[in-house]
Amino acid sequence: MNSSELQRICDWLIDGTWAAQEPAVGIADFCERLVAAGLPLWRFGIFIRTLHPEVFGRNFIWRQGQGVEIGSVDFEILDTPEFARSPLRIVFEQGIEVRGRPSDPDSKRFPFVDDMRAEGATDYIAVPVPFLDGSIHATSWITRQPGGFSDDDIAAIRAVIAPLARISEIISQRRTAEMLLDTYVGNRAGARVLGGQIRRGHHDTMQAAIWLSDMRGFTALSDRLPAETVVEILNQYFDCQVAAIRGHGGEVLKFMGDGLLAVFPIDEYVGDAAHVCARVLEAARESRASVEALAFPVGDGVERFRFGVALHVGNILYGNIGGGNRLDFTCIGPAVNLAARLEKITGRLGRTVVASEGFANVCRHDWHQLGEFPIAGFSKAQRVYGLAEETPVVMA
Incomplete structure (x- = not known):
């Protein structure tokens, strides 16, 4: 050579x-x-x-x-x-x-x-x-x-x-x-961090559909099962949602115990809010079916699971938040707070999917009005919608 x-x-x-x-x-x-x-x-x-x-x-x-x-x-x-x-x-x-x-x-x-x-x-x-x-x-x-x-x-x-x-x-x-x-x-947040948005206070405002979910009965489940089993259950449970969320254009921002926060960005210049929200709803339906099908063997029995997800749409602040040299790339704002409050209502109403009035107005679907509810931190009661196809299930 x-x-x-x-x-x-x-x-x-x-x-x-x-x-x-x-x-x-x-x-x-x-x-x-x-x-x-x-x-x-x-x-x-x-x-x-x-x-x-x-x-x-x-x-x-x-x-x-x-x-x-x-x-x-x-x-x-x-x-x-x-x-x-x-x-x-x-x-x-x-x-x-x-x-x-x-x-x-x-x-x-x-x-x-x-x-x-x-x-x-x-x-x-x-x-x-x-x-x-x-x-x-x-x-x-x-x-x-x-x-x-x-x-x-x-x-x-x-x-x-x-x-x-x-x-x-x-x-x-x-x-x-x-x-x-x-x-x-997450991929969008990761790209921003790698692109240099690493200083505390760096942020953008964007319109997005917001997804906030958690598992029903998780506290009781954690109390009666070994921690290792709970971790395995959580991983399988989150698998039921993450694939659907990412497959429909969403980004998972955070896992909080059994809770999951995801956003689906909306391009306001294109005007694709209705399309994005329709995909969010489809992801929620897919996740619901996957969670319902999840059967986890424990001893001589099988554990089955239910979850609730709140859907909202609004403007969020998306960027670096934290203290000292420990930062988190996440989203905050009244829209996120409302989604978190609505998610708690899903359990009270025995619903898997609930939506804010804003989401239901954008995502034209066969919604059933569930009533107006006072929301902590908000001056006005909020109208909440559920899917007409769902039958409420009150957990004992």
């Missing part, structure tokens, strides 16, 4: 050009530059472990003439026979190179290498990619060149690992920040 071309590739990695591209584009560019410089590369893979509650890692696989395939794996892969007999397991656990020549009988311990031989591979090497934080990630390099990789080829691969690790770590850290912010504060 041409040494001056190899140096140019290392310099290209170090100057950060790749970081400005989509990962798949950068990886394809990287591999094509190596091939043009003389490395007989047929297939390349880079496997980056992630800091995500559900995803173990992401993989990017380049094949000559086929571009880059992107995938991800969850933590269940760690318990599979395929991973147990994978060269990458050794790389992740021991941080060492693993070479497998399909012609070498010792490579039979790696079924993947046998699979690659069937596609014409003559050599395979997995090389660790150490990050500065001590975590180990991995690359795999495969050739179809007769005789496999030469000593010079292996030296060239090792030479690009350090700059590849640095640029990969930069991209990975930014993606990790995005994922963590998305996971813990």
